[in-house]
Amino acid sequence: MVALAPVASQPDPLEGWSLPAWTYDDPDFFRAEQEKVFAASWQVVCHVSDVPGQGDWHALEFLGESIIVVRGEDGQVRAFTNVCRHRGSRIVDGASGCAKKLVCPYHAWTYSLDGRLTGVPQKSDYPGLDTSRHGLTPVDMEIWRGFIFIRLAGGGPSVADMMAPYDAQVEPYRFEDLRALGRVTLRPRPVNWKNVADNYSDGLHIPVAHPGLTRLFGRSYGVEAEEEVDRMWGDLVERPSANWSERLYQTLLPSVPHLPEANQKRWLYFKLWPNVAFDIYPDQVDFMQFLPISPTETLIREISYVLPDDRREMKAARYLNWRINREVNAEDTALIARVQDGMRSRSFSIGPLGESEVCLRSFCRRMRALIPEARREERPAAGWSI
Numbered sequence: 001m002v003a004l005a006p007v008a009s010q011p012d013p014l015e016g017w018s019l020p021a022w023t024y025d026d027p028d029f030f031r032a033e034q035e036k037v038f039a040a041s042w043q044v045v046c047h048v049s050d051v052p053g054q055g056d057w058h059a060l061e062f063l064g065e066s067i068i069v070v071r072g073e074d075g076q077v078r079a080f081t082n083v084c085r086h087r088g089s090r091i092v093d094g095a096s097g098c099a100k101k102l103v104c105p106y107h108a109w110t111y112s113l114d115g116r117l118t119g120v121p122q123k124s125d126y127p128g129l130d131t132s133r134h135g136l137t138p139v140d141m142e143i144w145r146g147f148i149f150i151r152l153a154g155g156g157p158s159v160a161d162m163m164a165p166y167d168a169q170v171e172p173y174r175f176e177d178l179r180a181l182g183r184v185t186l187r188p189r190p191v192n193w194k195n196v197a198d199n200y201s202d203g204l205h206i207p208v209a210h211p212g213l214t215r216l217f218g219r220s221y222g223v224e225a226e227e228e229v230d231r232m233w234g235d236l237v238e239r240p241s242a243n244w245s246e247r248l249y250q251t252l253l254p255s256v257p258h259l260p261e262a263n264q265k266r267w268l269y270f271k272l273w274p275n276v277a278f279d280i281y282p283d284q285v286d287f288m289q290f291l292p293i294s295p296t297e298t299l300i301r302e303i304s305y306v307l308p309d310d311r312r313e314m315k316a317a318r319y320l321n322w323r324i325n326r327e328v329n330a331e332d333t334a335l336i337a338r339v340q341d342g343m344r345s346r347s348f349s350i351g352p353l354g355e356s357e358v359c360l361r362s363f364c365r366r367m368r369a370l371i372p373e374a375r376r377e378e379r380p381a382a383g384w385s386i
């Protein structure tokens with residue numbers, strides 16, 4: 001089937017249809033996504049509280065790049081590629097650490113915490129070397145409500161602009177004062193990243209595949225889509241759940257004084273284009289990323305953050321939240337695997353999206369605009385993205 005192109009002033013014939021199945025495992029499409037979708041996307045690295053002191057750093061592996069954010073001697077946080085300007089060696093290893101200086105383990109080229117090249121062994125071997133031009137390569141960075149975001153290429157709105165329609169809803173949660181609860185968890189999944197993103201913003205599967213959430217929310221689960229952000233939400237019902245973890249969570253979750261009454265029992269979800277999500281609960285805030293590894297591999301990166309609260313009820317609620325969502329994650333893991341497997345069938349190409357599936361419709365619309373080949377129902381010949 002040839003690509004269906006929209007005609008000016010006429011409805012797009014593909015509006016209301018999913019992306020074709022071939023885009024969920026095609027190497028060429030994956031390469032196109034890396035350049036046209038992800039290079040200019042904002043990715044969360046950590047919270048400012050994760051790099052509290054001079055020399056504290058956190059790293060993010062993304063699209064073959066290693067990015068570090070580090071707090072300098074002046075107290076400022078900066079972002080750089082984790083690459084020595086001499087021979088391209090990675091400088092630091094691991095997910096986090098603390099250093100007085102950033103020293104390359106290959107030839108000991110040394111950089112200050114603000115990225116300046118300050119030490120070159122046997123400097124006389126490099127006549128004419130202008131050290132001021134060989135500091136660490138900076139990366140675009142934005143701190144939004146305490147969370148540190150980076151992007152590899154410029155262009156597009158800021159994180160603050162993306163979240164502007166919902167800023168008033170987020171403000172009461174005091175993101176700036178959050179502290180990490182535990183460590184970053186990495187969960188590999190043998191599926192395309194879009195299957196994870198689709199599932200996250202899909203509201204129709206909640207009453208079908210998540211009995212626990214259905215017991216907690218009843219019929220209150222809702223979804224909506226802005227240009228840059230999807231929002232989902234559910235309000236805890238008063239009826240005690242038959243499941244003990246859910247029932248205790250309903251009972252023990254204490255009042256949170258800084259939250260409006262309407263938010264005391266609300267679970268709130270935001271997905272920022274294209275792959276960063278915040279799960280916001282009265283008791284904690286989680287971030288989650290769906291990092292693309294290959295056409296059929298995704299790494300889910302996540303961690304929980306909380307405000308200081310020593311109440312026993314709050315500690316219990318956070319533990320019960322983890323138990324509830326552990327089951328939800330297991331259910332979602334099975335769902336996305338089923339979809340990835342089903343998409344391999346020659347019998348399936350595209351599927352209809354209901355009018356209530358506003359987030360998926362918005363996602364498909366944007367993907368087709370960025371990568372026009374997504375308008376083709378059948379897989380193009382290999383090599384089209386090169």
